[in-house]
Amino acid sequence: MSTTARSNARTTTNATDSLSINPVFVRPGESTELPKFQIPDGMSLPETAYQIVHDEAMLDGNARLNLATFVTTWMDDEARQLYSETYDKNMIDKDEYPQTAAIEDRCWKILADLWNVPDVNSSIGTSTIGSSEAAMLGGLALKRHWQARRKAEGKSIEAPNLVLSTAVQVCWEKFLNYFEVEPRWVPVTEDHIVFDGHDLEKYVDENTIGVVAIMGVTYNGLYEPVKQISEKLDEIQASTGLDVKIHVDGASGAMIAPFCQPDLEWDFRVPRVVSINTSGHKYGLVYPGLGWIIWRDTESLPESMVFHCSYLGGDMPTLALNFSRPGAQVLLQYYNFLRLGREGYRQIQQSSLDVAQYLSGKIAEVGPFELVSRGDTIPVFAWRLKDGHTDRWTLFDLSDRLRMKGWLVPAYPMADNLASMTLQRIVVRAGLSHDLATALLRDIEAEVEFLDSLDAPMPRIAVAGSHFHH
Known part of the structure; x- marks a missing residue:
């Protein structure tokens, strides 16, 4: 033109x-x-x-008051300085930035050790743009292993399926779509608010590439019991011969449990767990976007997924769904590991857990509410309106009222089988202090008082569909 x-x-x-x-x-x-x-x-x-x-x-919201996001919104001055010095590093260019590549190697080995891998030297891992990419790599590895095994047995590799809860994050829907894997959705119900292995035999068959277990369900913050799911798979193998492995989506909980619930067996201590992903940019406490995935051993990662490049005369295996990506976040993760250590991570995560349980306890005392979770797994909890409390307002109305005061506290319907249940959820991150939590409680109580005083229903508006729906 x-x-x-x-x-x-x-x-x-x-x-x-x-x-x-x-x-x-x-x-x-x-x-x-x-x-x-x-x-x-x-x-x-x-x-x-x-x-x-x-x-x-400036028209964006205040990140400190965003209680919807899991993503890190604050790092200290030294971290920000390191970020400004390294944001031009390209993680894929390992010849140009060999020390950044070496630090990436150290980071995933630190995580492998943290997650009790049997032998760090025989495991393998990588950084990713986020937990979604890491999850897709974990799912793809399960599919490739299943295909190789089926080919060796002279069987069809058509119609692979993956067993997972209807409460998984949307990245798993993307994996199933992009990599052509049939979902075997295990519904969440009032009796089984998380996937716990119930009726698992109805979903597993010879085409099952694996089972996904979540360490911190997005809806409510609850853990899916990895060990219990594994024991159910042991029973299935004993009766059918099917040996089905587990990928743990540890997006949030994988950086909480090792520090605050160290005796909980969810990681590589469970023999069926072959891979674990986490978000460095969630409770890894690093700015977005950074994820990690670790495989139990090199046999758990199909060689067909690994690309080899050399630097400084050595071999560096690389795997990713993308090419160029920032290296600064990897350096920030290593900074946090050095800066905080186990005790620093424990203190920060425990502080968030303490604030979450303080908030949930107080919200449980507000008349209309009933807790679904308490924030004692990851520092995330959810509540719903008590049946019959009111027909004049909903949790969507409360969310709108709080937004006017700067707070972003989301309300959303549960997964398909519980779509009629609306929850409200708070994510507590480093930066939400006890004082801020108290201010939030005052605002919640004031808005509930206002809504309860209405003499007619709030005007209804169209509510956007939940991105968790399947």
């Missing part, structure tokens, strides 16, 4: 398609209006461009 054509096109666009610039920020000769959805014809001064983006970003 010519410059004239572009100019003519702009004269017919809606006013909302352009950005008006505050006269305070522009310099003589600069445009006072820029297009939103086209690259401008001319240049702006860096100060002007900065101010435009800065002012737009």
